Amino acid sequence: MHFLALLLGVTVAATPAASPAPAPPPPLKVIGNFRSTPFCTALRETIGPAIASVLSNDELIASSKPAFVTLYRDDILAGSEARAHLDMNRLEGLITPIVANVKRIDSLLAGKPNDPKLDAMRETLLAVAGQQKESLNVISGFIATEQLGEIQGASTPANWESSFLLGNAQSSRPAPSTNLSPAAGNLFKAGVQNRNPGPREPRYDTKNVGPTYDPFAPFVAQIDQQRATAQTAESDAAKLVTDALYQCSP
Numbered sequence: 001m002h003f004l005a006l007l008l009g010v011t012v013a014a015t016p017a018a019s020p021a022p023a024p025p026p027p028l029k030v031i032g033n034f035r036s037t038p039f040c041t042a043l044r045e046t047i048g049p050a051i052a053s054v055l056s057n058d059e060l061i062a063s064s065k066p067a068f069v070t071l072y073r074d075d076i077l078a079g080s081e082a083r084a085h086l087d088m089n090r091l092e093g094l095i096t097p098i099v100a101n102v103k104r105i106d107s108l109l110a111g112k113p114n115d116p117k118l119d120a121m122r123e124t125l126l127a128v129a130g131q132q133k134e135s136l137n138v139i140s141g142f143i144a145t146e147q148l149g150e151i152q153g154a155s156t157p158a159n160w161e162s163s164f165l166l167g168n169a170q171s172s173r174p175a176p177s178t179n180l181s182p183a184a185g186n187l188f189k190a191g192v193q194n195r196n197p198g199p200r201e202p203r204y205d206t207k208n209v210g211p212t213y214d215p216f217a218p219f220v221a222q223i224d225q226q227r228a229t230a231q232t233a234e235s236d237a238a239k240l241v242t243d244a245l246y247q248c249s250p
Contacts, residue, residue, distance in 0.1 A: 038115075039115055039118065039244075039247065040247070040248035042113060042118055043241075043244050043245075043248055046108050046122075047121050047125070047241065047244075049108055050104075050108045050109055051125070051241070053101040053102075053105045054101075054105065054125060054128050054129065054234070056101050057102070057129075057132045058132075058234075060097055061094075061098065061132060061139075063094065064135075064139055065223065067087060067094075068091070068217075068219060068220050069216075070087050070090075071084060071087040071088065071216055072214045072215075072216050072217075075087070076214070076215065088146060091139060091143060092143050094139060095136065095143065098135075099136065101132075102129060105125065106129065109122045109125060117240065117243070117247075120240050121237055121240045121241060121244070124233050124237035124240060125237055127230075127233040128230045128233045128234050131226045131227070131229050131230035132226075132230060134226045135223045135226045135227065135230075138222050138223055138226075139219075142219055
């Protein structure tokens, strides 16, 4: 990836050497000789770490695509509930590190620098982070909806349902869903998929839509579109960082 070389160039000088540490290869010795100016310091301590987080999110978000493909194969084609749960856990596991990277980017780039070049790099990286947040929303929204589907399919516990009854005392026995308040009824019907025995949501049933229909494809397409927009902003940032590296060269 074109950003990786830029990342090495702006961060290696600010990275403390471990003790004991092997001697760095010759190219890094040259890269490490940055000019000591406020501009170059900001490049190393702010822009470089922000790029590192952007790159990390690139890889995490990209890994969601094969995860959705595997989920389609396991859940829709094979009908394996156990494997589908593992696939869902794999997707859910992407959320925490993506959120952590987004928070780090926001924190590093929170202040508006006085230097126009630094500000231009900041704006392009924030644009990338904005697209990554949109991809995060797609992944986390999908997971949340599926989890509500699990609640719907598993049937609600007695104490949950009784707490939403309209005008009735709480009971230790499950109450009919028709007695639920409208808000509670909508909540328990919000899931798009019921993996438990019984009728499935029509768009997940291959008897209704055919075995080649992939209900997860729209999520993948949306993430692909957001990644394409982010890559355009990354290319713009790469050009700006390249110019800055020349300015900070010895």
